[in-house]
Amino acid sequence: MNDATALASAISDGRTTARAAMEASLSACDAHAKLGAVVFIDKAVARTGAAAADNTARNDRGPFHGVPFLGKDLGSTAEGLPIAAGAAAMRTRVAAPEADSDLFAAFRQAGFLPFGLTASPPFGLALDAAPEGLPPACNPWNPSLTPGGSSGGAAVAVAAGLVAIAHATDAAGSIRVPAACCGLVGLKPSQGVIPAGPNFNNHLMGIASELVLARSVRDVTTAFGAVNFSTRPPAAVPNTPRIALALSARCDAAQIAATRAAADALTAAGCAITAIAAPDQMGAEAHAIVKTILAVSLAEWLLALEITDDQVPPLAAALASKGRAMQATDLFALTRRMAHLSDRAAAMFTNFDAILSPVLSTPPPPLGAFDLDHTDTDTDAHFAKMEAFAPNAAIANVAGLPAVALPFGMQNAGLPVGVQLWGPHGADGLLCHLAAQIEARAPALTYPFDIAGLPT
Template sequence: MTDATALAAAIAAGRISAQDAMAASLARAHETPGAMACMLPIEEALSLADGAAPGPFSGVPFFGKDLGAVVRGLKQSAGSAAIANRVEAPLQDSALFALFRAAGLVPFGLTAVPEVGLALSTEPEGRPPATNPFDATRTPGGSSGGAAAAVASGIVAIAHATDAAGSIRVPAACCGLWGLKPSRGVSPMGPDYNNWLMGIASELVLARSLRDVKTALACVATTDGRMTPRVAVILPDTCDDTQVNATLAAAKVLEAAGCIIQDGPPSSPSDKYLSRPMSLIRMILAAALHEGLTATGVPDDELPQLLRAARAEGAALTGTDLFAASRDIMQMSDIILEFFGDADAILMPVLSGPPPMLGAFPMDHTDLDAHFLKMEAMAPNAAWANVAGLPALAFPAGFENGLPVGAQLIGRPNSDTALLEFAQPLAHMIDIPFPHPIAGLPT
């Protein structure tokens, strides 16, 4: 298998040095500029590789994301030049990156994001867009689109990613990767909790294999819970035949492995729990945007029009509005859990169709309604797992017309480890033909 675990094994066996693996990643990164936000100087990156901690990923090059948990020495700007001009590189790792580093990973750069993460495509103003390695005219998704592009193009075998409204699962589905949105509170977000977002956000990795995701989770968190072999399948009518067929193929794999497959709720999920979760997420993101930009001192005239509109929407919210939103989150969590019935996992598509073309999420307008409706239309099955704080694993379930097709397994709260074990029959369901090998991995 070609993944981060294989690269770590090759380094441990002396088939390639950690420095040579890093050099290969650095060289590949310069060939794929749209995936990157920033990188350490070459000599510093090589030195870090040489001093990698012992662990399951010892010596494996790794990227942080330009949003979320911070990495010492790498300035995080959330895809915004205005923010970059007003912040400094952190002197210490966040709690999450201290654990990543202790696992042997070697962070040497940050991957690109849409400005402040407010899109499902990764095209920050003033920078080359992140492109889908399978089709350069299409998006790799967002907001972890740079991370997905980096892993799918082989710059690195594994990369940090975050998910507040599908931002791990959407890029995974676009690029044929594995990605777990952990349960609420499972991945450490201290010491500053800058990406907590009232509990809708979680952080972990994007990778080419299930085993890499399992190892990454084990390195940063421990979860409890067992799962029964019952899977409820939900096929929203918002998804095209390719997404539906890939999800049904995954259901057959699980059934062959002994799972009991049953139909989910008969009505369209969009009627009961799609629009309300996204509206709550919109409110939280607008409030966070206003608070963060104001604290950083960014004026409106340095922002794209869409972000100005979102900031104004956040500024208009009252404390009462946000208090009500926190209550609504808990109410929606209970409603969403009812859709499991007597099952412990739900299987459903991630996207409604193929990855959109580049330019699908412009920011040169103020129509927030249209922007969020477009995100909801692209990933109609993502937001409610964030609101309910559930673990949701995106995985490759098909390959059609030269593009990967993803599906997702969603578990009950804090069943993350059990969910990954439950997904094991899917690990070899399909062999995604990545257009590039992992940089440095011996063949």
């Protein structure tokens, strides 16, 4: 299998070195710069880290030792990599962190070598990756289309082979949407199991989670195990896992067909499949909650950094204005709505171990579909467009549930199509196990580009 695990194995057994892998990644970043995946690279950091990795004793090496790694320009921080959240005003106000966040410290312990940052839309407010003032990230399968977002730059970097695996975040589908757009695997972990300190910059009232995008379930499973700090025992794998099949009527024929085929794969793996009604009403409510949280968060963010509305894209300014106008009592009431929705979402798993559904309603739209820089500042319309593209994605975020997306075959347009499994809190390992059963029976994908530095 061509993935980060394979690259780590090649470094471990001497078929290549961390230095050679890093030089290949740096060359690939230069060669594919027009894809817009990467917004910041420190080549000195890259080479220093790779040299140190090659000199590390074998008993001090993690499962991904020597593997080049890109952070996202949003979320937890890595030493030396200045996060600007895709916003021009942020680039003039942020300095390179002097230390790793807890998550990146765990990533380094696992063996990853962070050396740059991938594209994000301004403040993570779109399901694409078009940083302000920089070229948009383009889908490697068809560069005229969005790679999804907001972890779109990370998805492009992995699908284009710049790196084998990359950091990603998810507050309303931002790991799973680009995974589906670009033929990758991505797990949005359970709330609270991935370290978010010491600054908790991406907390967002608990709706955001962070992990990686990769080409295989085994990469995601290993990465999760390396950074998961939960003390709860993992959920057991039932003898006959009970899977609910939830197909929203808003999803097109290709998404439905792929999800049904994934259900057949789970049946072949010994699971029991039962069709249920898609939780569309709950999904819409969850999306509305996320929209409010993002508005209040953005208002606080801009205030803290002394960024004025005329220094951000018009739609971001309109959203921040809504956040500032919100009453504290209304925000307090929102926390109760979140608790009620979480309780209803948990009840869905009374009779099921996991739910299988599409990730998207359609193939990826053209670049610019989720543009923030326009005179139409109707934030409701912008968020409605995103909710329609990724129906019910926000349920996992608001309710704190794990959800994993992975590819299952190709659509007629020559693009990969994704499916997702979501489960009760703490079922991350179970979802990865079930995803591996789907992956083993899914049509193989041939990516547009090989992984840089992986020996053939």
